[in-house]
Amino acid sequence: MVARPSVRGQPESLARLIDAARDTSPIAGLTHNFYRYPARFSPKLVRAAIDAFTEPGDLVLDPFVGGGTTLVEAMASGRHAIGTDISSLATFVSEVKTTLYGDEDLARLQRWCECIADGINILEPVANDAHYEEAGYTKHLDSAANWRLKKAIEQVIATARELKPKRLEDFARCVLLRTSQWALNGRKKLPSIDDFRAMLVTDAASMIDGARELRRAALDDRGREASQIICLNRSTKGLESDATFADGRRPRLVVTSPPYPGVHVLYHRWQVDGRKETPAPFWIANRLDGDGAAYYTMGARTKELNSYFANLKASLRSVAALCDRNTMIVQVVAFSQPEWQLSRYLSVADDVGLDECLLPSGTYAPDGRLWRTVPNRRWYADQRGTTNGSQEVVLFHRRRGG
């Protein structure tokens, strides 16, 4: 049997990484709760990986950036970061979460926050977004149960549109996105308009605090340079040819969680009135939806998952092309059937020239891998397996050769 390389790092930072993986406290702090992006990963784990494998000023890459957890943690710790995602909803959320809002911006958002409750009046008419409506983005929101909330959302969008510059409008839309997700997604009983109004104000206030906290952390004056954060709305496939990397920069750390094999996560829809899917989050964010579910999950849900693994291979090949021997690649992956999917996943990584690194013996799990349990995870595994999707593994790789 070929001996696998070990994860290199200071024992204390590896211990912190293991502790962070085991941590099950709820996601909090900075701008992380601007939106509950499905299958978002733990900021503590990301921060521990950044601390263990990079120095201030290094570049961190997240090729499946989702709601931007990696970008926020990189920014707060003085690293540069590039994130990419095929979903315009993901890049919308990531951009708002990593925008540095100045005092004047926050004061104007505060004033908006004080007026939004009055902007909602179900008896008043409101102009709807005809193009989004015609394109089906408000699907399933006209039912007897939902129309009031839809109208309230339209009225708040109208107030957000008046905010200039655009970063303020985007912040306001993100507040509405968060509150509307709470109000509509997966709910058996919808909140009243009064509750919606109150939650909107609470969310806006806590997001303004979060933006302040991120700015304090990012502008921490320990003499380090300000982070450059880039968010690309594109596929990871072919990323090595993107103009962003034309200067030859290489990430010191890749930290990411790709779509999971056999685990169906609804990244791009909310579920209303039972399980009816609506693309409303794209409407609220003022972004265009890409395609059906398979587009965001790297392939149709077949038993063998052939298109998933083919897409994974193309993406990991591009990630490998962007790395050098010094790049640590950390992936957090869940499986519906780990007994065969883990080995296939690892063989795809091997095929594109990535060597798996195991944790030093005695530090954690008997297989040298870092398994973790995710609290309160709600998703639907397509295939019955030995796991309910709440167990995931943290994998470490380095690029083979020179």
Ligand SMILES: C[S@@+](CC[C@H](N)C(=O)[O-])C[C@H]1O[C@@H](n2cnc3c(N)ncnc32)[C@H](O)[C@@H]1O
């Ligand atoms: C598990 S989520 C990432 C969640 C993220 N770690 C967070 O904390 O929010 C996986 C993401 O991969 C994106 N994705 C799927 N196929 C992609 C591709 N080919 N290129 C880039 N992103 C892709 C999906 O849109 C989804 O946002």
